[in-house]
Amino acid sequence: MFSYIVRRLTVAVPTILILIAISFVLMWSAPGNPFMGEKAPPPEVLANLEAKYGLDQPYWKQMLDYMTNVVFHFDFGPSFKYKDRTVNDIIAQGFPVTLTYGFWSFVVAVVFGIGLGIIAAIRHNTWLDYLAVGFAIGSQSIPNYVMAPILVLIFTLWLGWLPGGGWEGGTWDHLIMPVIALSTSYFASIARITRSSMLEVLNSGFIRTARAKGLPSGRVIFGHALKPALLPVLSYLGPAFVGMITGSVIIDQYFSTGGIGQFFVNSAFNRDYSVMMGITILVGSLTIIFNLLVDILYAWIDPKIRY
């Protein structure tokens, strides 16, 4: 097990470094100068500005400095547009918001998805099963940028129950629509995966044995069938995480929740490269670490994996 973790780490760490390098090369290849506004500043000012941001150094040195700062000090440098703010400030402001509704969306998708999947599998070929499958197929293919406007139309305009956007420190009524919009399609996917793998497990020999022993059906399902049935779900959690963190950009943009997605899009319009790079690297590293954890968990649970 230990050597498996070490081996996975030897892939994950270089991947993060490559991600940082790619973002840096992308920014480095950007045409023009970040300080060129409507009016070009005088050459002396420009030279001072470049010295301040370290842009007068050779590229390899800039890249090395940037990487050292990011890796060892977790410092993404200053924003190019907001003189008094660093990228770290922006992340510190937006990230807790994203994390809050992202966490709840993940919980909702996993808990309700697995729950619905199990119910559909137990009540296989009944109206409950058909309802669950129909609902899952329908909502799986509705992307969050379609879900969000529909929710606002229903809950804000027609029913007037929930505010149409904003964050206000994350009170539950500001949380509820972002969470639904972000989690629905993943909830549906998880329900479908759970259902099909549960059905497969319920038809296998050891479940028949457990039933034949006369175990109550609750023990059969939760004691014997659940663990092997959840393995495919576990391997879906990685892509689901990536999808949700990408979807948070839409959520932030549509509901004005003020998470990192909103800063990302704003800096995309402002060409604030350092903020975009910082957020890309942060999100990428999180994704890589999350996938690493899922893989380790999978290897730990699945007896078939030899490491």
Next chain:
Amino acid sequence: MYPDKAKMESLVEATELAEVRGRSLWSDARARFIRNKAAVGGLIILILILAFSLFGQVFQAWSNEAIDWKLVGRVTQIGGPSFENGHYFGADDLGRDLYARVVQGTGISIMVGVVGSLVAVIVGTLYGATAGYFGGRLDNIMMRTVDVLMSIPFMFVLILMLVIWGRSITMLFVGIGLISWLDMARIVRGQTLSIKNKEFVETAVAIGVRPFTIILRHIVPNLLGIVVVYATLLIPGLIMAESFISFLGLGVQEPMTSLGALIQGGSKQMLYGAWWQIAFPLFFFLATLFAFTFVGDGLRDALDPKDR
């Protein structure tokens, strides 16, 4: 003694009849596909949507850039769908004809999906087949590269690229093409590993065919089934990726449009009561996604008989 001529002819006829037309794997697959109602339905819808995006402009009364000044400022009240003023799908918030814009947007969205998928087919197939065929260290390096690229959150990098090198539809094609081939390469490599040990490849090696000729002549044609299935199933994903970026306003730029950009515009105006601005783009968006998914699933069932 010569045989009776009439009997001889009937014998020839009989042997000719006995020779039943051979059933190739492809015709079997076609028969399976035609039996699948959802897949055929998806295909019909897909053909209709394609026809709409290609020939829809024949029927448009307004160009997609022209502004109907009679509607400006009062779109929510009088800009709804109507045959009298030629706005079959209504007008958008600037007074432009929504029908013309939906025709154009559908075309662009499908084009992004198809072009991205073609890139995946060409690059992914060659890359995966090369890695799988040669194996060993080359395979290891090539597939590790794919692993590394796959763990990068491509949507963020794609937006970064679009911002740095300019927001244009060409850049969108390049960006979506860059990421779309990764999955394809993995799938193709897996298939190649099992094909390369077959007798016909061994024979080709034995008579001295060069490796790349073997890949192109003997391996790639045998991968065609899975490549076609995966390419079809990839298209809806790419359309969604494009819509995602266009929804943020970073993708296709005005006066061009795509379904994602139209949905974004509609989702704002919907709140003021202009329901048609989201209903029509959304309808075409979902119909396209469903059609491609059904056709892809049908192709998979038809071409991959073991997986049923």
